[in-house]
Amino acid sequence: MHAAIEKLTDSEASLQLLLFIDERPSSRKHIHRIRSYLETLRADYPFELMVVSVGEHPYLAEHFRLVATPALIKIHPLPRQTLAGSSLIAQLKSCWIRWQRAAEEYQAQQPKEIEVSERSSTASSDLILPATRGSLASSIELIQLTDEIFRLKQEKAELLEQLQFKDQVMSMLAHDLRSPLTAASIAVDTLELEQKHKNSHVSELTPALKARLFEQARNQFRAMDKLIYDILQSTKGSTVDFKLHPRKLALAPLFQDILVQIREQFQVKSQELETDIPQNLPFVYADSELVRQVILNLLDNAMKYTPEGGKIQVSILHRTAQKIQVSICDNGPGIPEENRDRIFEDRFRLERDEAKEGYGVGLSLCQKIIRAHYGRIWVDSATKGGGCFHFTLPIYR
Numbered sequence: 001m002h003a004a005i006e007k008l009t010d011s012e013a014s015l016q017l018l019l020f021i022d023e024r025p026s027s028r029k030h031i032h033r034i035r036s037y038l039e040t041l042r043a044d045y046p047f048e049l050m051v052v053s054v055g056e057h058p059y060l061a062e063h064f065r066l067v068a069t070p071a072l073i074k075i076h077p078l079p080r081q082t083l084a085g086s087s088l089i090a091q092l093k094s095c096w097i098r099w100q101r102a103a104e105e106y107q108a109q110q111p112k113e114i115e116v117s118e119r120s121s122t123a124s125s126d127l128i129l130p131a132t133r134g135s136l137a138s139s140i141e142l143i144q145l146t147d148e149i150f151r152l153k154q155e156k157a158e159l160l161e162q163l164q165f166k167d168q169v170m171s172m173l174a175h176d177l178r179s180p181l182t183a184a185s186i187a188v189d190t191l192e193l194e195q196k197h198k199n200s201h202v203s204e205l206t207p208a209l210k211a212r213l214f215e216q217a218r219n220q221f222r223a224m225d226k227l228i229y230d231i232l233q234s235t236k237g238s239t240v241d242f243k244l245h246p247r248k249l250a251l252a253p254l255f256q257d258i259l260v261q262i263r264e265q266f267q268v269k270s271q272e273l274e275t276d277i278p279q280n281l282p283f284v285y286a287d288s289e290l291v292r293q294v295i296l297n298l299l300d301n302a303m304k305y306t307p308e309g310g311k312i313q314v315s316i317l318h319r320t321a322q323k324i325q326v327s328i329c330d331n332g333p334g335i336p337e338e339n340r341d342r343i344f345e346d347r348f349r350l351e352r353d354e355a356k357e358g359y360g361v362g363l364s365l366c367q368k369i370i371r372a373h374y375g376r377i378w379v380d381s382a383t384k385g386g387g388c389f390h391f392t393l394p395i396y397r
Contacts, residue, residue, distance in 0.1 A: 015047035015103035016076040020061060022054050022069045030086065031070050037089050045100050074099055077106040184220035187213040219264060244372055248283045248396045249291065251316055251324065258295055259314075262303075269308045276315040283396040284324050290369045291393065294377075297362040298328045298389050305332030305387070322395055323375070329388035340379050366391070 019038070021031050038049060054061045054069055064073055064082070071084035072092060081099075083091040191213050194205045205213070255277055266273050284291075302312045310331045319325040335343055344367040370377040370391045377391040 014077060014107045015045070015074070015099060017047055017049045018060075018064070018073045018075055019049060019051045020054050020064075020066055020069050020071040020073070021051060027070060030088075034070055034072070034088055034092075037092070041092075041096060045103075047103070077102055180220040180223045184217045184224075187217040187220070191217075215264065219261065222261065244287045244290070246285050246287050246373070249286050249288050250281070250283055251291075251326070251393075252277050252279055252281055254288060254292060255295065255314065255316070258292060258299070262296070262299060265303055266312070269303070269306070269310075271303060271306055271309070272311045274311060274313045276313070278316065278318075281316060281318060281324065284393040285396040286373050286393050290372070294366045294369050294391065295326070295328075297366050298391075301362065301389070302328055302330040302332070302387075306330040307332065319392065323392040324395060325390055325392050327388060327390045329386060331384060331386040334381055334385060334387040335379050343379060344377070 017038075019034065021027065035051070041047070042049075052060055054066070061069075064071075066082070066084070068084045070088060071082055072088060073083075074081045074095075081095065083095065085091075190205070191210065194210070255275070259273065259275070299312070299314075306312055313327075313329045315327045315329075317325045317327070344363050367377050370393075373393055375392040375394065377389070379387055379389050381388065
């Protein structure tokens with residue numbers, strides 16, 4: 001096993017080389033031949049060589065734009081030159097005399113007192129390596145530090161974005177929770193008032209009305225629970241780690257339960273619901289609560305964008321021997337083709353939706369859940385206009 005970065009000489013030679021290697025078993029014999037050949041060259045002309053493991057230092061491979069390993073790079077004197085591939089030794093044989101001559105000419109023509117000033121004219125994208133003891137290691141460390149600074153800047157930008165988003169969430173949350181909380185409170189207060197006056201017959205509610213009030217309160221509490229869940233998941237960023245509890249799950253009863261739960265929401269806009277859910281579907285292997293969340297999110301979107309009197313279609317197909325496909329379609333404005341991939345990104349919202357309620361996290365959450373089940377989710381156009389969201393789940397075996 002090679003060291004991550006191995007320095008094979010402490011010479012002050014002006015010819016400086018980097019050998020990039022990997023740890024693949026198939027590469028070991030080839031790397032051994034290259035290193036043996038370089039040892040024979042050192043007897044003829046001194047040079048500084050460092051061996052770098054790509055797996056341990058990918059930032060260096062990216063810096064030098066490597067596309068294959070093993071690779072040998074002459075980084076000093078300039079211009080830089082890269083040799084790579086199975087014919088690396090043959091390439092080195094043809095280049096060696098030229099490299100040696102260039103190093104000798106550089107050493108003879110560059111007095112130490114003007115070396116720095118002349119090199120300052122080199123393009124900033126090139127790696128600057130003064131021909132002094134330890135220069136190669138210092139330059140590699142400089143690249144590593146530069147890469148670390150870039151990574152920290154990215155993390156800082158992401159953290160600032162998260163903080164800004166959370167500030168927006170706090171102000172929006174107070175507004176968005178107020179409506180369902182008010183509706184639930186009215187229903188509960190009405191039921192409580194009726195209970196207090198039960199014996200006085202001042203305001204007796206019919207059983208049907210009490211049932212509707214209970215259902216309204218329950219639906220509003222579920223809406224608040226869904227909203228809070230979406231927000232909590234969104235604050236975790238793009239690396240949500242779902243704790244799946246998959247089991248044998250029947251989709252048809254799950255859908256029926258969900259549709260009963262939200263049936264009153266369809267009535268608000270007089271929307272028609274059309275279902276095609278076969279009763280003989282095979283079971284899927286999935287987490288029932290997370291799948292319920294996906295279905296609720298997609299149905300909520302469909303109801304939000306379907307116009308008054310519009311139609312929403314729900315269908316399930318036994319698409320392949322391994323997958324079940326669920327489709328939820330509407331006749332709303334649909335999703336522009338150029339945004340159909342981006343619609344699943346964290347907090348992405350179409351310009352037309354900026355004034356609508358929501359945080360732009362629902363579809364992102366759906367994608368994370370479905371991917372955690374090794375399924376796929378996508379959107380296309382419905383047959384008669386509108387949007388059609390599809391997702392797949394694995395069949396229980």
